[in-house]
Amino acid sequence: NAGVTQTPKFQVLKTGQSMTLQCAQDMNHEYMSWYRQDPGMGLRLIHYSVGAGITDQGEVPNGYNVSRSTTEDFPLRLLSAAPSQTSVYFCASSPRQGTNEKLFFGSGTQLSVL
Amino acid sequence: AQSVSQHNHHVILSEAASLELGCNYSYGGTVNLFWYVQYPGQHLQLLLKYFSGDPLVKGIKGFEAEFIKSKFSFNLRKPSVQWSDTAEYFCAVNPFGNEKLTFGTGTRLTIIP
Numbered sequence: 011n012a013g014v015t016q017t018p019k020f021q022v023l024k025t026g027q028s029m030t031l032q033c034a035q036d037m038n039h040e041y042m043s044w045y046r047q048d049p050g051m052g053l054r055l056i057h058y059s060v061g062a063g064i065t066d067q068g069e070v071p072n073g074y075n076v077s078r079s080t081t082e083d084f085p086l087r088l089l090s091a092a093p094s095q096t097s098v099y100f101c102a103s104s105p106r107q108g109t110n111e112k113l114f115f116g117s118g119t120q121l122s123v124l
Numbered sequence: 125a126q127s128v129s130q131h132n133h134h135v136i137l138s139e140a141a142s143l144e145l146g147c148n149y150s151y152g153g154t155v156n157l158f159w160y161v162q163y164p165g166q167h168l169q170l171l172l173k174y175f176s177g178d179p180l181v182k183g184i185k186g187f188e189a190e191f192i193k194s195k196f197s198f199n200l201r202k203p204s205v206q207w208s209d210t211a212e213y214f215c216a217v218n219p220f221g222n223e224k225l226t227f228g229t230g231t232r233l234t235i236i237p
Contacts, residue, residue, distance in 0.1 A: 041223070050133070052214060052229035053168075060223055068224060100167065112158065112170040113225065 012036050016101050016116035023091040023123045031086040031119050033101030041104045042084040043068070044076065046097040053100065059084055091123045126151040128217050130228035137205055138236050145200040145231050147215030154220040157198040159189055163211045174198065185209070210235045
């Protein structure tokens, strides 16, 4: 059972480039989310989804887009990368957020924007 | 919107010392509370959670946390820490029925052998 799979693990971008961080889960979880982790700031919610076709903004959504066309996949798109987006990105899923469900995290993507 | 405060940014302890990490949240209604741990080089995993019932909850690896509603606190404790507890610890709150889980800024714990 793979759980939550994120690719790539590392990425270096130049300012202005675009890219997509991939996230897939094989647990049939309804809820998926993206966080960024920065030193001294903990984890901040970027976007989340409560099911296929439904997405919503988190705490720091600017500069990021998401879509949820299937239950399994929740890609995060950076349209025009900026140095401020240098961070470690985590995808997480749960059977259903809003109750007492725990999050299952991926192993993270370390992104550097030069 | 809810928020979470973890006032201890970096805690250094010797093995066998007792541990208490503070967590306070701001939200007036019913909440679900969590502690997650991130060991060096690994992704986050759940230590323990509270959603109702006994305010003293026990988690994995000997950790426990106490929910004190009047103080809006959910402090993490361990009677005797081990070197392997070196990690970063995150408190998180999720208002009941809300889809957003909010994390604190984390506490880095270093255990000296």
